[in-house]
Amino acid sequence: MSKGQTPSQTVGPFFAYGLTPEQYGYAFRSLAGADLRDPATAGREIVIKGQVFDGAGAVVTDAMIEIWQADPQGRYLQPGAQGNRGFTGFGRCGTGYDDENGFRFTTYKPGTVDERQAPHVTAIVFMRGLLSHLYTRIYFADEAEANGRDPILASVEPARRATLIAEPEEPGTYRFDIHMQGERETVFFDV
Amino acid sequence: MSFRPRDWSSHPLLIDAGYKSTGLRGATKPLVPLPQGLSELTGPVYGAEAVGPDDADLTRNGRRDGDPQGGPLGERIIVTGRVLDEDEKPQPGMLVEIWQANAAGRYIHKVDQHDAPVDPNFFGGGRCVTDAEGRYRFISIKPGAYPWGNHDNAWRPAHIHLSVFGPSIATRLVTQMYFPGDPLLPLDPIFQSTPAEAQDRLVAVFDIDATEAGFALGYRFDIVLRGRLETPWEATP
Numbered sequence A: 001m002s003k004g005q006t007p008s009q010t011v012g013p014f015f016a017y018g019l020t021p022e023q024y025g026y027a028f029r030s031l032a033g034a035d036l037r038d039p040a041t042a043g044r045e046i047v048i049k050g051q052v053f054d055g056a057g058a059v060v061t062d063a064m065i066e067i068w069q070a071d072p073q074g075r076y077l078q079p080g081a082q083g084n085r086g087f088t089g090f091g092r093c094g095t096g097y098d099d100e101n102g103f104r105f106t107t108y109k110p111g112t113v114d115e116r117q118a119p120h121v122t123a124i125v126f127m128r129g130l131l132s133h134l135y136t137r138i139y140f141a142d143e144a145e146a147n148g149r150d151p152i153l154a155s156v157e158p159a160r161r162a163t164l165i166a167e168p169e170e171p172g173t174y175r176f177d178i179h180m181q182g183e184r185e186t187v188f189f190d191v
Numbered sequence B: 001m002s003f004r005p006r007d008w009s010s011h012p013l014l015i016d017a018g019y020k021s022t023g024l025r026g027a028t029k030p031l032v033p034l035p036q037g038l039s040e041l042t043g044p045v046y047g048a049e050a051v052g053p054d055d056a057d058l059t060r061n062g063r064r065d066g067d068p069q070g071g072p073l074g075e076r077i078i079v080t081g082r083v084l085d086e087d088e089k090p091q092p093g094m095l096v097e098i099w100q101a102n103a104a105g106r107y108i109h110k111v112d113q114h115d116a117p118v119d120p121n122f123f124g125g126g127r128c129v130t131d132a133e134g135r136y137r138f139i140s141i142k143p144g145a146y147p148w149g150n151h152d153n154a155w156r157p158a159h160i161h162l163s164v165f166g167p168s169i170a171t172r173l174v175t176q177m178y179f180p181g182d183p184l185l186p187l188d189p190i191f192q193s194t195p196a197e198a199q200d201r202l203v204a205v206f207d208i209d210a211t212e213a214g215f216a217l218g219y220r221f222d223i224v225l226r227g228r229l230e231t232p233w234e235a236t237p
């Protein structure tokens, strides 16, 4: 090991025209958006939506959420794959654009990636005022049995596990709010 | 295989007394260790097909239609460097995305209220994919400093925002590149939030070899991502 890691810096308030341009109406092609669906992929379509709250309970209107997930069969896009064809499993959404200043992904329910872990989606959180990005995981409330066996959930103190579980709001729609601080502070992982 | 941990002696703390908005936005509880498994060792793949012909030339990609003579105002620059890991292994085929203010210090972003002109020939966003040696290269103009509300008379030093994935989502990095000799660097809470011994890694080097005669000044900026651990400490969680 001979080179030090390049330090992280905040994404700042003006990321949208570079990272989520189409969502915000800029004339620049987005590499990834909030709709991950792909015509050739069969699976259960779901919506994952939520808001990001700061330590005072205010909605954060300039966050960017990235998600990374397996396909409905539990397979991740593999290195060397054609990145822009089929279901990539990667999405990006800025908050501050829809009515509730939240994020909203349309995707498929991921399959199980191995026999031990419950279905989950990785979320990466960026915002002005956040100097290093944070990782969290979105699990699904209707997978109670699998969640009960999941080793990552088990590694989290019981009182905080609920922060990692998306609750069904209506059929096919899950809510996953992210709390940066406070009693309900979301569990963030050191990956 | 797994990746070395994020080296927290190189990265800013999540709550920084100087950078006010971290106070309510930085997580306060310790991060929970997550052994790297498939979900962390994979990541999105964006090859050369993801990038359009003018995407890496910010002096062209924001020009008004039908204005072949047009171009953004400002000092033309070339920003180039390599994406490496901690073992200095070049990382080929890696997407690098950038965004920046124009020469007057104004972003095209709708919420930027700074009273400085928008440049009709400058957009400010770009991307490219590293070559076989891990090298990336952008043509742009030098961004201007801009004021912000952090404290009285606060100014951000000139900077370019960069976003890189690297080989997996574990190596994800969003950072900012600064310019050598900028007198605002010692006064900027965001730059100063970085541990002192790692600050120079955020400052580009003026490079006469990257400079093109009669065209643009060259700046070199290497991006170092987490390296690989040959002995996995745990293959799956």
Ligand SMILES: [Fe+2]
Pocket: A012, A014, B156, B159, B161
């Ligand atoms: Fe900026």
